[in-house]
Amino acid sequence: MKIVFVDGYNVINSWPNLKTEKDHSLEGARNKLINILHNYSVFNDCKVIIVFDAYKVHRSLENKEQINKNITVVFTKDGETADGYIERKVHSLGRRVEIYVVTSDYLEQQTIFQRGAVRVSSLEFYSEVNTSENIIKNKAIGNKATNKNHLGDNVDKDVLARLEAMRRSN
Template identity: 70%
Template sequence: MKIIFVDGYNVINSWPNLKVQKDYSFDGARKSLIDSLHNYSVYEGCKIIVVFDAHKVKRSIEKKENINKNISIVFTKDGETADSYIEREVHILGRRFEVNVVTSDWLEQQTIFQRGAIRISALEFYNEVIETENRIKNKAIKNMYSSKNHLGDNVDEDILKKLEEIRRSK
């Protein structure tokens, strides 16, 4: 299984749509990111771990929340950056799984690469997520137009016969 670590705040500060949104609501930007990543992970069949820094939050403990089988959210503990959390996890998983790390931090990209993970810049990943969202929309539109939804498809056969008799009797 492909595992993707996402440096949450790095991505929020890199993606054009989230940059604007964070100025109004940081929580809203986090939720939008998670929604986009959820759709992506389900469609692409991968596990995504979104890591948010809490290193400046006094007495914060590490918090993990599994949204579903495809996406998990981690808030690091006080004094730990998202980069250090990701490095530690990649070191554990790096050579056993296909691991990707999404960050635009150049130093982090170099460190991750040395530990066996594939690095993806935040903007490259943004384009990949947008492409996947477009494929999902196109597939939904295609399914909507290809499957005809007739009344007869959803009504019991006995009722259809009675309706046909009423129609013919006029």
């Protein structure tokens, strides 16, 4: 099983479609990111853990919410950064599973790499997510076009010929 840790605010501040959403509402940007990554996780058969830091939120407790079987959203406790949470979890998982960490924080990328995880910048991940979305859209369009149900596909050729003869005789 592949696990993808995402530094939520880092991604929101890096992706152009989320930056504009953030200008209207940070909660809206978070929800949009969660929805986008839900589709990504199902398509790529992986678990995604989105981490938002509450580093400067006084007396905040760690809050973990399992959105569905593929998506977990974590708000860190007071005084803990998303980077710190991700490092701790990657260290505890060790090299037992395939781990990817999405962040553009260079120091975090180096630390994660030393612990055996694959580092992916926010913009590289943006490109990967867009590619997945395009494949999903193309498959949906293909399914829509091929799922037409024509009478001729389901009727014996002799019956179809008699029906055509009846239609022409009127």
